[in-house]
Amino acid sequence: MTDRSRSPYRSPRRGQRRPAATPPAPKDPARRVAYDVLRAVETRDAYANLLLPAQLRERGVTGRDAALATELTYGTLRRQGTYDAILDACVDRSLRSVDAEVLPVLRLGAHQLLSTKIPPHAAVSATVDLARRVVGQHRARFANAVLRRVSARDMEEWLAIVAPAAESDRIGHLAVVHSHPRWMVEALAAALGERPGSELADTERLLAAHNDRPRVTLVAKPGRAAVADLVSEGAVEARYSPYAAYLPEGDPAALRPVRQGRAAVQDEASQLVALALTRVPVEGADATWLDMCAGPGGKAGLLAGLAGGREAHLLAAEVQPSRAGLVAGAVRRSVRDAARVVVADSTRPAWREAAFDRVLVDAPCTGLGALRRRPESRWRRTPETAEGLAPLQRALLDRALDSTRPGGVVAYVTCSPHLPETRGIVDAVRAQRPDVAVIRAADHLPEVADVAVDDGDYVQFWPHRHGTDAMFLALLRRL
Numbered sequence: 001m002t003d004r005s006r007s008p009y010r011s012p013r014r015g016q017r018r019p020a021a022t023p024p025a026p027k028d029p030a031r032r033v034a035y036d037v038l039r040a041v042e043t044r045d046a047y048a049n050l051l052l053p054a055q056l057r058e059r060g061v062t063g064r065d066a067a068l069a070t071e072l073t074y075g076t077l078r079r080q081g082t083y084d085a086i087l088d089a090c091v092d093r094s095l096r097s098v099d100a101e102v103l104p105v106l107r108l109g110a111h112q113l114l115s116t117k118i119p120p121h122a123a124v125s126a127t128v129d130l131a132r133r134v135v136g137q138h139r140a141r142f143a144n145a146v147l148r149r150v151s152a153r154d155m156e157e158w159l160a161i162v163a164p165a166a167e168s169d170r171i172g173h174l175a176v177v178h179s180h181p182r183w184m185v186e187a188l189a190a191a192l193g194e195r196p197g198s199e200l201a202d203t204e205r206l207l208a209a210h211n212d213r214p215r216v217t218l219v220a221k222p223g224r225a226a227v228a229d230l231v232s233e234g235a236v237e238a239r240y241s242p243y244a245a246y247l248p249e250g251d252p253a254a255l256r257p258v259r260q261g262r263a264a265v266q267d268e269a270s271q272l273v274a275l276a277l278t279r280v281p282v283e284g285a286d287a288t289w290l291d292m293c294a295g296p297g298g299k300a301g302l303l304a305g306l307a308g309g310r311e312a313h314l315l316a317a318e319v320q321p322s323r324a325g326l327v328a329g330a331v332r333r334s335v336r337d338a339a340r341v342v343v344a345d346s347t348r349p350a351w352r353e354a355a356f357d358r359v360l361v362d363a364p365c366t367g368l369g370a371l372r373r374r375p376e377s378r379w380r381r382t383p384e385t386a387e388g389l390a391p392l393q394r395a396l397l398d399r400a401l402d403s404t405r406p407g408g409v410v411a412y413v414t415c416s417p418h419l420p421e422t423r424g425i426v427d428a429v430r431a432q433r434p435d436v437a438v439i440r441a442a443d444h445l446p447e448v449a450d451v452a453v454d455d456g457d458y459v460q461f462w463p464h465r466h467g468t469d470a471m472f473l474a475l476l477r478r479l
């Protein structure tokens with residue numbers, strides 16, 4: 001429940017003329033970088049995971065300042081839904097009317113006040129100083145007033161005021177408390193098999209996990225590096241994937257095997273779904289593998305190494321030339337040069353039908369499985385995003401099956417647990433094709449507990465259960 005009538009603060013309206021911002025001062029580089037990234041995310045749809053490292057590098061921000069900038073940027077974006085509900089109660093009118101340059105200042109301040117150990121007076125004064133530099137004196141005064149109001153309560157007190165009551169609106173409650181759009185809470189609950197009217201305990205654990213910083217996982221590319229090489233550089237052996245190691249701290253790019261292209265950053269579930277494809281027995285030839293959606297090359301890098309060790313060849317196809325370039329980098333110097341990269345639209349294959357023994361279709365998707373690492377994506381996706389992708393996902397899976405020889409195997413993968421793009425797509429394609437049989441995917445990942453869905457027919461990883469992205473896997477045999 002919000003009570004805006006009590007608010008004494010008036011927000012500057014969007015479009016209102018303001019004095020020009022003064023140029024950036026070198027002071028407080030962490031907050032300045034965080035603000036610039038948040039503003040770029042808000043105003044020009046920038047991606048924080050790409051822009052932040054670039055900005056830190058460009059401005060020479062390192063060490064503790066870089067760590068603070070990262071925490072402030074990612075923390076603010078992850079909890080944006082919660083902060084907006086609180087800020088909405090602290091301005092005199094809808095938060096929507098606050099202009100897009102001021103909004104990131106308010107969110108950044110709310111994050112420091114409600115979710116960090118920064119003392120409140122320091123959080124307010126540093127944020128208002130920043131506001132003075134980036135949006136001018138007038139709007140800094142407004143920010144000061146709003147943040148002082150935010151600082152009057154802690155997070156728990158605010159949530160008791162602004163979140164819908166759990167008893168009457170569990171979904172709405174979870175959406176505000178754990179900072180997700182409402183439709184996404186519903187979609188994730190459905191994917192977990194929980195009914196909207198129920199306790200939603202598993203859904204709540206998932207939503208909470210989305211707000212945690214994900215650990216950094218590395219892959220040692222088969223034939224080029226071993227997990228031991230990563231362990232000797234400070235990583236620790238991973239729980240499930242034989243090629244993975246977790247990096248507890250430090251910059252992965254600074255590790256020698258990573259610099260040399262023999263290892264890379266890759267989520268453990270991404271490794272395991274690619275590995276599962278290579279584990280399914282096939283009768284007869286097993287020499288031609290295809291990755292139909294290869295960019296930027298994470299799975300292709302692993303598959304190229306595995307193909308190299310098994311006298312097989314991988315064709316990695318990617319429709320975007322710049323992403324195909326990244327794939328080329330990822331498979332470079334694989335054992336026996338086992339991979340070739342082509343720029344191609346895989347819905348209109350340039351290769352022969354039934355030419356491949358194993359095919360991976362890692363379909364473009366909403367990415368709801370990687371919300372920990374792409375913090376702004378939860379605010380960008382809509383239910384329509386998934387609807388819009390469905391025809392492409394269906395076409396890619398259909399062409400993947402056409403591209404597989406009888407007896408060969410297809411892995412359909414999404415970095416999303418959202419049912420319309422996981423089981424929805426597989427079921428729709430299966431219904432049209434009598435030449436397809438499901439291979440029980442869970443049988444091919446016996447080392448991972450609690451991943452089986454639909455009696456083991458499909459596999460679904462979860463951040464709160466496995467510490468991985470929420471990857472989905474279906475394995476299909478072409479008859």
Ligand SMILES: C[S@@+](CC[C@H](N)C(=O)[O-])C[C@H]1O[C@@H](n2cnc3c(N)ncnc32)[C@H](O)[C@@H]1O
Nearest residue numbers: 293294295296297298299318319345346362364
């Ligand atoms: C989920 S990403 C693949 C991730 C990749 N397999 C990895 O592990 O790094 C999907 C990729 O499919 C590409 N893509 C989209 N439509 C395509 C098409 N018609 N043909 C080939 N690639 C396509 C996108 O450009 C994007 O790079």
